[in-house]
Amino acid sequence: MTIPREGAHRTEIRCGAIDLGGTKIEARLFGAEMETLETQRMPTPVGDFDSFMAGLAHQTGWLLERAGNPDLPIGIGIPGLMDPETGVCFASNIPVSGRNVRDALRQRLGRNFTFGNDCMSFAYSEAHGGAGEGFQAVVGLILGTGLAAGFCVDGRVPPRHNGMAVEIGHVGMPAHALSSAGLPVWPCGCGKSGCIERYVSGSGLAAIGRHVLGRPLEAAEIVESSAKGDPDATRVLDIWTGLAAECLLVLQLVLDPDCIVLGGGLSKMDGILDRLTPAFRSRLLGHTRLPALVLARHGDSSGARGMALLALDADGKETPAG
Numbered sequence: 031m032t033i034p035r036e037g038a039h040r041t042e043i044r045c046g047a048i049d050l051g052g053t054k055i056e057a058r059l060f061g062a063e064m065e066t067l068e069t070q071r072m073p074t075p076v077g078d079f080d081s082f083m084a085g086l087a088h089q090t091g092w093l094l095e096r097a098g099n100p101d102l103p104i105g106i107g108i109p110g111l112m113d114p115e116t117g118v119c120f121a122s123n124i125p126v127s128g129r130n131v132r133d134a135l136r137q138r139l140g141r142n143f144t145f146g147n148d149c150m151s152f153a154y155s156e157a158h159g160g161a162g163e164g165f166q167a168v169v170g171l172i173l174g175t176g177l178a179a180g181f182c183v184d185g186r187v188p189p190r191h192n193g194m195a196v197e198i199g200h201v202g203m204p205a206h207a208l209s210s211a212g213l214p215v216w217p218c219g220c221g222k223s224g225c226i227e228r229y230v231s232g233s234g235l236a237a238i239g240r241h242v243l244g245r246p247l248e249a250a251e252i253v254e255s256s257a258k259g260d261p262d263a264t265r266v267l268d269i270w271t272g273l274a275a276e277c278l279l280v281l282q283l284v285l286d287p288d289c290i291v292l293g294g295g296l297s298k299m300d301g302i303l304d305r306l307t308p309a310f311r312s313r314l315l316g317h318t319r320l321p322a323l324v325l326a327r328h329g330d331s332s333g334a335r336g337m338a339l340l341a342l343d344a345d346g347k348e349t350p351a352g
């Protein structure tokens with residue numbers, strides 16, 4: 031199970047992971063210290079389930095081939111739900127809803143793989159050798175185009191009835207917070223209204239900007255303009271900060287973690303911890319303590335790293351680990 035690397039030495043391939051997204055399927059090989067050895071990306075076939083499965087099987091097959099090991103532990107992160115009992119999936123960005131990805135991949139490649147939610151695997155990665163190492167209850171909160179979270183307790187993914195992650199993105203934003211921010215209750219793609227994701231994600235920040243300033247703005251433009259001292263952009267970012275702090279408070283009220291790790295594009299905003307920490311502190315209930323609020327250590331590959339670690343732990347068992 032070795033391949034030549036940089037022409038000088040041979041490196042052990044320990045495990046692999048597949049990062050499934052709406053635009054790309056990325057396969058990643060990890061070495062002995064969980065360092066990335068190689069990646070291969072392909073556009074996600076989003077037309078139908080069969081073409082999607084052909085793409086997933088191609089990328090998974092590439093991992094096995096590069097490793098020269100048909101038993102290589104491989105974790106596959108689903109951007110959505112997989113029922114732990116039936117294997118049936120639900121996702122909005124890839125054409126798998128109502129279909130059994132687990133069985134379909136087994137039929138194509140003749141073996142089992144470890145499946146899990148990509149936010150759970152992010153939390154797992156950061157709890158194991160990441161920014162959440164040493165904490166007891168770690169929430170991983172991804173502030174990307176959308177918003178989602180995962181949770182680890184004592185380094186383990188807790189059992190879940192539906193295989194859900196921490197679906198904080200589709201919890202309602204507290205009414206008082208929207209009212210004091212002067213924002214309407216916006217409908218959400220999930221079918222409900224007023225979901226936290228509609229305000230606190232990257233697309234939510236852009237929507238707040240559009241509503242407050244009356245012109246279309248990207249989230250990145252708002253962040254950049256505010257950093258240059260633009261008062262309009264700063265006003266928008268201040269509203270976002272208050273709502274993001276409400277999101278952190280909801281996580282605390284429900285899960286009471288001792289650490290919240292931030293990932294995703296918005297977490298790369300300069301000074302985000304200095305913004306969020308006082309806003310969060312001002313909302314605490316009574317004399318409760320803040321959890322550690324930290325930035326992800328393993329960057330954009332943290333979810334894939336977590337899936338690979340979960341596959342190592344699952345040791346060939348089929349049960350979804352994450």
Ligand SMILES: [Zn+2]
Nearest residue numbers: 200218220225
């Ligand atoms: Zn929603």
